[in-house]
Amino acid sequence: MPGGRLTDEDRQQIAAGLAEKLGYTEIGRRLDRPASTIMREVTRNGGPDGYRAARAREATRHRARRPKQAPPSEPLLLPDAQGRDPHVVRKVAESVTAFIEQQGMPSMASKVLVCLLVTDAGSLTAADLVQQLRVSPASVSHAVAFLEQQGLLRRERLPGERRERYVIDGEIWLRSTLTAVQLHRSLVAELRSAAEALGPATPAGARFSDSAEYLALMSETLQQVVDQWQRSRTDDGVA
Numbered sequence: 001m002p003g004g005r006l007t008d009e010d011r012q013q014i015a016a017g018l019a020e021k022l023g024y025t026e027i028g029r030r031l032d033r034p035a036s037t038i039m040r041e042v043t044r045n046g047g048p049d050g051y052r053a054a055r056a057r058e059a060t061r062h063r064a065r066r067p068k069q070a071p072p073s074e075p076l077l078l079p080d081a082q083g084r085d086p087h088v089v090r091k092v093a094e095s096v097t098a099f100i101e102q103q104g105m106p107s108m109a110s111k112v113l114v115c116l117l118v119t120d121a122g123s124l125t126a127a128d129l130v131q132q133l134r135v136s137p138a139s140v141s142h143a144v145a146f147l148e149q150q151g152l153l154r155r156e157r158l159p160g161e162r163r164e165r166y167v168i169d170g171e172i173w174l175r176s177t178l179t180a181v182q183l184h185r186s187l188v189a190e191l192r193s194a195a196e197a198l199g200p201a202t203p204a205g206a207r208f209s210d211s212a213e214y215l216a217l218m219s220e221t222l223q224q225v226v227d228q229w230q231r232s233r234t235d236d237g238v239a
Helices: 008-019 024-031 035-044 053-065 086-102 107-117 126-133 137-149 172-198 203-235
Strands: 123-125 154-156 165-167
Touching (some): 008 024, 008 035, 008 053, 024 035, 035 053, 035 137, 035 172, 086 107, 107 123, 107 165, 126 137, 172 203
Antiparallel strands (some): 123 165, 154 165
16 A cells, blocks of 8 residues: 555546545545545545545645644633633533543544534634644644544635634534444445455455444444434424
């Protein structure tokens, strides 16, 4: 599997694959790259519908040229706009951040997510996050890319604004679950293909096959939970 950064030719093939409605796994197979690499590249550069090879190349070069800022050691949360006690806000943020980190989320991604969660607006710019968390722009960029990949935030630019805002709402876990379903389905197809290639009767083939069937069941169950939640929201007049 080739290492290093994606080339211009790689990006053109990614754009072509998206135009053909191919999944990340299939595009990655064509490029001999992990599906996660393809998803991260697409997510950071406009998403499946907005990805353009030339624009992704320029965005990558821009990120590489940005000056890096050494982060101070002590994070800070600014006073909340609604007048809540900043010490209480910080205590809540630290507690939830620690818990999420224990579940396996990277430290900086946890801090960015919780920083967004504790704001009433549910949206902040990269500059806001840099200031409030006292970290480098690069750290925020990497954390945002991870959270986007997990479906835990989205970008938007309001009319008249030049800067993007990172946004969360009450549906973040729903979107995260849908992202997990998509990833599991792609992985199921990959595992079934591996089982067939190795031979279902072999120990390795059987292992791949069992893994695929378990993940297929998990995906179906998660999709049922999503459908039930959406129906309940519709019945309550929320959706």
